[in-house]
Amino acid sequence: MNIAIRSLLEVQETTLLVAQAARRLFRRPAYIPEAITQMDVIGVGSLPIILLTGFFTGGVLTLQTFPTLKYYGAQDQTGYLVALSLVRELGPVLTALMVTGRVGSAISAELGSMVVSQQIDAMRALGTDPVRKLVAPRILALLVTLPLLTVAADVIGIFGGGVVATTLYGMSSGTFLSSVRYGITFDDIIGGIIKPLIFGIIIGSIACNKGLQTEGGTVGVGRSTTSAVVTASIVVIVVDFFLAKALQVILDMPAS
């Protein structure tokens, strides 16, 4: 089987898994406690690394762009540039990549271990649908928590940019904040929240599918975990490009 057919098959299987999970989400028994547990593990558990990443990303954006903007006499626009970069692109993508590394790998490894130790078979033998019990709550949890984590990353990133601008470059916090406020539109924020919704589905479905497809014992678990993180990261970045273009058209954002 060549790589193109294999990739197409994977896309098909992942899409089917999402469709199955979506259908089972509304059937009884609803696994609400499982979904809430996953939201805690995925959302609350990822918050520290998201805040840390967001803060330093905002800081380094200011660090790199302020001198250039100053050269053109536009240093007042630093807040605008930092906020726009974070809300439109870096916030959603960086959060998605961090969550892929932390949560996507954990989901894939957990489900993969359950497959090789026959726990998934045992679950089915005991009359429970693993898609409903394991996949649907995880995708739902990512769908709810990823936009929230992204907003947290955006806010702390802007704060980090402001800290660097005021402490290292002597910019007043009022100037920085006003350029942030004038720079970002409502559409930017909406676009920045739509993206993580899509990324949440991508990360959840790829990680769950790779985990459930695990073959070959503990070595297989390692393989499926690596594959889940690599595939989800690449898909997030590629989809981000097309999503950015689609949002420009849909939300009528300036494309040039």
Place this chain on the structure above:
Amino acid sequence: MATTNLEVTDAAETSSTEDLQVSDAAADSTFAEVDDRERIKPAIEFRDVHLAFDDRKVLDGLSFKVQRGETKIILGGSGCGKSTTIKLVLGLLKPDAGQILVNGDDITNYTEAEMMKVRKSFGMIFQEGALFDSLSVYDNVAYRLHEQGVPEEEVEQEVRRMLHFVDLEDAIDKMPIELSGGMRRRVGIARALVGGPEVVMFDEPTAGLDPPTARTICELAIKLRDLEDVSSIFVTHEMNNVSYLTSEYAAVNEAGEVIFEKEGERLCLTNTKVLMMREGRAIFSGTDEQLQKNDDPYIKRFLHGR
């Protein structure tokens, strides 16, 4: 010789079923005496089942029946399709061709949702126990009842009863990681028995266990057969398992204790048959006495190691 045995057994089973279908009216009176007409239908039946993974044939025309209350030992070397057979019964795998019947219903083309209902009448014991790592022994055994939303008082009562059956009441609050291999299998058995399954399937339950623990697992299977009237499929490649299951029976003595006794020369109380598989096919079906007397060189080598 072995194949002939199989054909003879199957032919006898088929003809007896046909006789019953032909003379329904006459049979009514007979069934009234037997008190359970349903018992005539095999609990599980395989009809010419084929399965291949890519180019590798796993099952090649497998046919057999498990009657109500009977224990069928599926014997064979590694990779001969034993575990695959019980996965097919549970619908965890689908055959490429042939039919699988459970209680007379053809489940071959059942959807996953339909199979979920069928699985409620099965109990499955996996090779390594397959306990849920994140759940305690109590929650593992209670799993099926929790899924069905049974009130907690009833759940606790049933869990304690099942753990008493496998003699593991002390481990109720432990996590699977704290248990030995034998204890894990016994918790697996307790979990499989919750809800009173009609058929229990053991997938090499004694593999890697010391002889006394393996003996305990076999005793549980004998208790299920003789005291609980449960049909079972017991997949194994260990001959001492076969010896226990085919030569001993469980009874309750006057003190109310379960005792295990060996059947005598002329007394046959064990409802256990052996099915021997090789390369996805049944090469023998019958009693252990017939198996011991079989002339097939492969069977002889399997039984005696040379």
